[in-house]
Every structure is written in C-alpha cells, then in structure tokens.
Amino acid sequence: MKHYLLIIPFILLCSTGYAETPFNELFDTELGNFTELADRVASYHSENIDLPVNTRINELEALAINIDNILKIKSDNPVIWFIKGLNHSNLAAAYSSDNIDKKDFHIHEKDVAYKKAMDLDMGHSPHLTPSIYASIKHGMPERERIHAIQQELLLGGNGDNDSYYWQLHWSNISALEQAGQFDAAQKALENMKRELKEQHLTNTDYDKIVERAQHDIDQTRSLKNSEQKEKLAAETKIADERIDGPISEVGIPLWAIFIISTLSLLALAIYEFKIRRKKQP
C-alpha cells in the first residue's frame, strides 16, 4: 500500500496526451492507474524527446524508481516488466554518448527485464502483444531473440502490410539458421511454404524468399559441417601428438628414434663385449 501511495503523486504530475504508440490501447485497457507512466516510457522510446540529456536522464531514472515500486505490488505482470525493459533501453540510449559503463549496465538490465516479461507471458495476463515482441527482439541474446520473433509470428505479426508477416517467417528461419539449429530452421521453412500454399501465394516473389532461405540453410549447414570436420581433424591431430609425448615435440620421426635406439644398444653391447674381453686374462 505504501508503495502504491508513492506512485500517486507522480501520476498526478504526469501530463496527458502522449504520442500515439503501438502500445496505447493495451496500456489503456490493461494498466489502469499506470497507463500514463507506461505511455510516457513508450513515448520516450518512440519519438524525439526535445530535452537536454541530463534532464532526460533525471526523468528516466525517476521513472525507473516508479516502475520498481509498481513491480513490488505487481511483480507477475508481464507488461510492467516490458515497460521496465523499455525504460532501461531509453536510459542506455541517454547514457550512450558519455558513460559506457552505465549504458552497458542498462542494456543488461533491459535484457533481464525483457526475459522476465517473456517468461511471465507464458502464464500471466495481460499478455504481451505482437508490437511488444517486435520491440523486444532487437538486441536481445540469440535465444531470447528467437523466442521473441517466434512469439510475434505466432500472434500474426505487427506489420503495416502482408509482406511483413512473410518477412517475419524469414527472420525466424534465418535466426534459427544463424544459431546453427538447422533442423528447426528447415521445419520453420516448411511451415512458411505450407502457409504460402494455403494462401495461394505460390508462383509469386515469395518463392524467391523461399529459395533463398533454403539456399542459406544448406550453405550454412554445409559450412558448419566443414568447419566441424576441420575442427575435429585438428583436435585428433593434437590428441595424437599428445600421445606421442615430448620426443615428437622436437620433431624427430619415430623410425629414426628406433634406429638410433637400436644402434645405441648395439654400440653398448659391442663396448661391453670389448671391455669383458680386455678383462679376461
């Protein structure tokens, strides 16, 4: 209750009428008293806020405190975690020109908050929308990025046109391919082909995307296989050399060692034989 009271003065101070963003409606219907705070964070992310950097940082830090206070009472709300991540993204941008450490810190915090939002979205409402996933995917670590793309795709995408949806398919295939998940990439491509067929979009320029995606999967798979073979061969060689021990490290062939050893033993035997003959009376 205490934390909730702390938020009220901030909300009262906020002005209304922020810029239109793809999140307005969700915030309006799902966030109740926190709508204005969320709209403010989203506006920072969506338009040029004409304020000096220090003023911006001060406001964004104040917003961060308020978001953390909200999370103390709404810790399982995925949308609030998304807003937290968005605010860290805004802070990272504000610090990017003169404080690398702070920028890196906020990028890390953004990643953590977005991951939390996506994890919570699996079981808690209000659910994240395609536009939220479209925001989250940029700059996330590979695994989380793929998850965000796939969730956006599952929700039908967020584009201004039909092409966006198919490009999103391609993005998913490409991300899986780049991550070395070739079987998953191939399966995603087959899904895309099936959907194109269902929508009677074969024999169009989309076929070129399909061809290209298949080519990229095959090429990267082949490249990775070659690399792996080379790596394996190199590792085997190193292992063999280790078995040969320190002698092989100086570069003397095994057969030479054998001959030298035999000759040495022979010489030793001859020497011993001569000594013994001398000693005999």
Add this chain to the structure above:
Amino acid sequence: MPSGRMIHYGLILGVISYTLLVAHATAEPHQRHLKVTTSTDRDSNAAQSFIVVPAGKIIPEGITKDSNTKNLALQIPFIVQLSEKPDDDTLLQWTVSTSSKYYGGINLLSKFKGTKTKSQTTYTWQSRMLEPSIFERHILVFNPQSINHDTSVYKKGKGRNNKRQRYGGGTRLIDDKKYNPRLSYDVTLDIIKNKKTINSFNTIIRMDNKDMIRQEYINHYEITRYGLGENGNLPIPKRSEISEPPAKSDKILGNALTESEYGLLINDGISKLTIKIVNAYEAKKAFYKKNKLVNLDNKRLEIPDSQLWLSGGWRNPERNEWYSNALNGIHQRGGAVDIIINEPPGHINASIGYWILWQALEDNKNAIDGFWQLETNGRPMRTDEFRIDIEPQNGIPDAFDKADHLHANIKYTTP
C-alpha cells in the same frame, strides 16, 4: 430425297436456332425496356453503378495532389423506368432484392405500397399489384439505405487461441481487411394479365469496383478510431482518379503498388517515386561494391546484393484501418510507398541494405523530391538512433538494425 438422319440433324439445328432466336428476342428488349438512372456521374451511371452519400453531409471530392476538389454531389434517387407505358388491361408488380439482409434496404419514393421481407441472407421488397389508375406505375423510384461504419468489427492479429486483438473499426460485415461489401439491387418488373405473368423485365444496379472504393472513403469520412485522435478527412476520389496498376519495374520485388483486392489503385505519383528510389539505391549499392563502406568501428562491410521489395503502395481505407494507426494516412491518397530490403529482418545484410538505401536517398534529395523516413514497429526512427549503436552493438547505427521498412511519399503542399 433427304435421308432420315439428315431430317433428324435438321430438326436439332432448327430447335437450337429457335432457342437462340427466342433468347435474343427476349433478352434484348428487357435490357432496352428498363432505363436506369443511378448517379449524377456519367461514367458511374453508364455502368449502372452508384455510391451512397449520407444525407446532410458535405464531403469533398478529388483526392490527388493536383485535383480540382469540389463537393461531392448529393445522393440522387435510383430511377428504374419501363420505356413504354404498359397496356391499361395489365397489372404491374415491382420487386427489389438485395444480396444482403444488412445492406441494401430501400427507402421507397414512389407512391406504391408494398411489403418487405428479410430472409437469412437477403432483403426483398415487393410492390402490390399496380393497376392503371396508379400514377406513374411504370416508374420505380427509391433511395438506397445508408451504410453504417461499425467500430467493433475489425480486429488486428491472430491473438492467442486464434482470438483476434481488439483494434480499429470497420464497415459492418466486410470481408475483414479486404474491401467494402459490394451492394447491389436486383430489380424485376412483372407485367400481369388475367393472373398470368405475360412479361418480365429485370435489371441489376450494382456498385462496380471504382464505386466500391469511393464508398469506402465516404464511410470513413469524419470517423475517429475508437473515439480517439483526429477525424477522417480524406476527400473522396473521383472515378477518373482510380486506375489500373502500372507495370512494376523488374528491379524491385514484391507487390504491384497495391495489395488491395480491387485490382485498381490511386496512383498519385507513387510509380515514379518508386522508380527514382530504386535507381538511387542500385547506383549507391554499385558504388559501394567498388568503393568500401566502413562501419562505425572503421571495419569494411561486405556489400550484399540485396534487391528492394515493395511492400505497400495505395491502400484502400478498409485495409488501412486494419493495418495502420494513421486514419488519414497518405497511402490512401496513392501518394506513399513502403519499401523493404529483401533480406531476412534482423540479419546484418538487412542493416547494411537500409544504410545504403538511406545514403542513396539523402544524396539524391533534390532528384527524388519526396519525403521519407525509416520506420520500426509502426514508428519513425528517433534522431539519436542514427548515431547510437547499442541494440545490437555491431558497428551499424541502431536505426538501420531496427528498421522494418522505408516509408516514402510525394510532397503535398497541403495536408
């Protein structure tokens, strides 16, 4: 002597000829006998097409940049007239059927009485038997019913469990993002004598594609999106401003300047604008294949051979309402295109492509003579995103990493 087989074939030929003759004799006069007036627009009237203009609304007409905009003519009633007065010993009966029970109800202006019925799918009005004493019984005059724009129909995205997201508005019962309903009135006049129909004339008044498009603009005039933002204020296109799509350049992939289902568009300079952009991009790409492009860390970038993809051009208002937050967006004027780099989004090749495209446009500002912005997730890039490199940190400004398309439009002197 003709053989039995010849007689047989002769009979068949005779029957076919007679059938064709009768079909011709009945079809031809029917079309000639019912004269139809549907619109003050000569072209629309010739096609027996129409638009429905709401009473009391003043709506501008003429949407393109150089259009001579005037107020849209008021709705005129539909007049269907039998060209020759029927004999006095006959009764007349008019029937009007529509293809939808929700649309196409009629407001009768003729003084006849009648009944109307609604089945599950259609609306039908039928006059009583009209005797010779009924004044001008051979002329049917009626107004089309006005069209609602229901804000609760459109949804965006599939949502969870295939439940669509709440979003936007829409004309009632439209086929989601595609187009307006095609309204039509099937008018029949039966001439009856001694309780038998001795002649029947039929005509169909049907919105053609051009008027369906015009109707969409009328339906969206002065509406708001879920009660927020500015009112719709786009003028209605003239029929002459709606045309077939021009041939698309081989240098660009994707759609032919429109994704609409009508097969028509408003082209207020978007085909020329697209060609200029493609040429500038291809020239810049060729330049960087010969001369190095370095990233923010001064490392040389490999230039991909990416083509441009036209993802959007003219958008009909229904489709715009489905896809866009911009109620009065320039796409509906036929003045804007969306272009993407044909590389997987999120891949570094896409980022490099957008960087080259941006430079190509900035270097050719005067020649292209338009306006453009890179957009992501329904918003334009912020100025700082052209400088910073944090999401992801890859040596390329974030604006080019995040871009999901380039929006470009012709310049308008007035909004």
